[in-house]
Amino acid sequence: MQVFINKLLFNTSTFKHDQLSFAAYHFAITGLLLCMLSGSPFRHFEARRVKTLEILPLSISLSMSVVVSNLSLAYTSALYYQIVRALILPCVGAINYLFHKTMVPRLALMALIPMCMGVGMVTYYNPDSSRDDSNLPTTSKGIILAFAGVVMTALHIVWMDVFQRKYKLDTTQLLANESPLSSIVLLYVVPWADTLPVWNELPKNTWWLLLLVSLA
DSSP, X not given: OHHHHHHHHHTSHHHHTOHHHHHHHHHHHHHHHHHHHHSTTTOOSOOOOOOHHHHHHHHHHHHHHHHHHHHHHHXXXXXXXXXXXXXXXXXXXXXXXXXXXXXXXXXXXHHHHHHHHHHHHHHHTOTTTTOOOTTSSSOHHHHHHHHHHHHHXXXXXXXXXXXXXXXXXXXXXXXXXXXXXXXXXXXXXXXXXXXXXXXXXXOHHHHHHHHHHHHO
């Protein structure tokens, strides 16, 4: 659901080129929600803090993976975006093998090969991949960004595993440390990279989409 809501927002000229602001907003909402869930009366999980300088590299990695992935969605169809994201799993396996010599089980490898071939076929036979018109559902720029987003996301997942084992955190605890810092990091770059929208000129349906993104 979130992918399709994001796509609707990125189809507008207002948010298509404001990827950093959008990601910072997303991280801020995530961080606020996790902070609420860790406190009274919910106590959904135990909050455990990691020093800012220690978690900063991982937060930057998260920011880059989300921004590039969202940017790819702005230049591809939602369907193609989701198909390419299927490559995250084999990419994680390849990175783990290169850096940690962790082997993928043979049966799992046999399942991943046809999946990778399918993504390759969809990319090769995409009728719009040879053109770079921003009005097309999927452009060559979008395809490059989609694959870059897959690699960055896979690298972040592998790095997350390292941090989880090092600091003995679960995924939720780690995300609670990453999200607020990722938002702050992106806000430092927003004035130079984004053109902020005129908020009082946004149509009502855009405000509803922003609300849905917060809840998705």
